[in-house]
Amino acid sequence: MPDILSGLKLFKRELTPAQVVKKSREDRFMAREIIDGIFTEFVELHGDRLGGDDMSIIGGIARLGTMPVTVIVVDKGIDIHDKLSKRNGSPEPWGYRKAQRLMQQANRFNRPIIMFVNTPGAFPGKEAEAQGQGEAIAKSILDSMKLTVPMISIIYGEGGSGGALALATADQVWMFQNATYSILSPEGFASILWKDSKRSEEAAEIMGLTAKDLLEKNIIEYIIPESRNHPRVFNLIRKRLTDEISSLNQLTPDELIVKRRNRFRAF
Amino acid sequence: MELYSNKKNDTSKIKKDASVNDRIPDGLFLACPYCGAQMYNKQLGKYRVCAKCGYGFRLQARERIELLTQNFEEMDADIQMDHPDFPGYAEKLKRAQSQTELAESVLTGLADIEGERVALGIMDSYFMMGSLGSMTGEKITRLFEYATAHRLPVVLFTASGGARMQEGINSLMQMAKVSAAVAAHQEAKLLYLVVLTDPTTGGVTASFAMQGDITLAEPHALVGFAGARVIESTIHEKLPKDFQRVETLLENGFVDQIVPRSELARLIAQIVRLHTTEAE
Ligand SMILES: [Zn+2]
Secondary structure (H helix, E strand, O other): OOHHHHHHHHHHOOOOHHHHHHHHOOOOOOHHHHHHHHOEEEEEOOOOOOOOOOOOEEEEEEEEOOEEEEEEEEOOOOOHHHHHHOOOOOOOHHHHHHHHHHHHHHHHOOOOEEEEEEEOOOOOOHHHHHOOHHHHHHHHHHHHOOOOOOEEEEEEEEEEHHHHHOOOOOOEEEEEOOOEEEOOOHHHHHHHHOOOHHHHHHHHHHHOOEHHHHHHOOOOOEEEOOOOOHHHHHHHHHHHHHHHHHHHOOOOHHHHHHHHHHHHHOO | OHHHOOOOOOHHHOOOOOOHHHHOOOOOEEEOOOOOOEEEHHHHOOOOEOOOOOOEOOOOHHHHHHHHOOEEEEOOOOOOOOOOOOOOHHHHHHHHHHHHOOOOOEEEEEEEEOOEEEEEEEEOOOOHHHOEOHHHHHHHHHHHHHHHHOOOOEEEEEEEOOEOHHHOHHHHHHHHHHHHHHHHHHHOOOOEEEEEEEEEOHHHHOOHHHOOOEEEEOOOOEEOOOOHHHHHHHHOOOOOOOOOEHHHHHHOOOOOEEOOHHHHHHHHHHHHHHOOOOOO
16 A cells, blocks of 8 residues: 555544543644634733733633634643743642633623633642642632533543533533543543553543543544634634524523533533 | 432431540540640541641541531442442452441531531541542532432532542543532532532542532641642652641641641531521
């Protein structure tokens, strides 16, 4: 078989869960690129108003088409220095509190909230614990259950544990084709359950962490097909966000809340 | 309500076979897991507290019911749910059930604490480390829903090693499911009181353990989100002795009061009464 053909086949073939895990950790889509590719007039807003500003969470207001929206994006960083300062997308408690502030602000101005998640999990640090990492995540989830504006969360890389759920307690959760969403990393899973982190590939197989697995279990509503043509991906997301938000906007605030709570009640 | 009519136990019917008190002979020598002090089992007294530092030894849910309540009617004792077909999980569950005489890692019901009626939940760290399975989440969710419908305060004793790995993403979803029920209970302007007990970690800390209106804690209980070993290997630093102990959480503003085990019932009842308006 000519090389070009086998290469094509390889590309089309479905990836194994372990391959998806690897891909989800590659920098396929960058936070700023997503913001600029989908929205216009982005105005970045900093700080949690409690004493911190976590750079691993980019937040602000922008337009989706003509509609003002609040955008919250987990950023893993670009170069090594950037990645270190953002702990590869692992937010500190003040990152979640910054997100909470922006969510409350969105609610006040009746702006839909659109979140993009790419995190291995909340940062496991000394200061993070001292500042209440658990409380910060708990409050993000609880606040999200009370907001009366449409909320859509899109996992575009890793969706790691409670640190991801804090920004994925929404009316709809979507995933990029090669993203993952799981209770913890396959390495952590293997080391806790089998005391052997080297069995991570095996763990990935049984964890059901791919977008396809999660769509089947109704954990997510939609899979975004990936392409090297990023503008095409962004156009698709913009179109779908516009459609879904306009249909969520048909609901009364009470209906929206009940629907969101019932979405999670089913588990 | 039909949901809760399946089985109601009062305290007199609760078997005591599994009680730590009965399993450990009085003459046995124990070391306090917190301060290391050595003592005879019987020196722990009925509250099972270290005589030197006040640390409360881990209790089974049914033991705590006896210490805390005058009357307890269990809810959802026979609850059944489909569990994921994870290798070895069914056997593990069965073993935990027979060891603790609980259906899941939380015991829920209606209780009288010093004369105050509350919806009470007690997590049991002896049941698969108190991990958060779908049935754990379901029972706590139903407890909140019942309390909201019947205008009762919720008192929840947390104890958990974190997620139920065998249930994967469903375990994670429990954090959101319970939070939705907490939100509805809050909106009804009802009291949610949390008592943090040793150990409370992971997904439970990152959800309903940290959503109470009032948060009490037992002395020296370990409460945190990430595991100490994970943190140490991330930051390459040894953690101080009182890291993630509730005394540190109190200092940092995440706990209202640290309360000796023997004082809990009285204080809970007092707080509940302070939330009862004249009209009720
Ligand atoms: Zn002691």
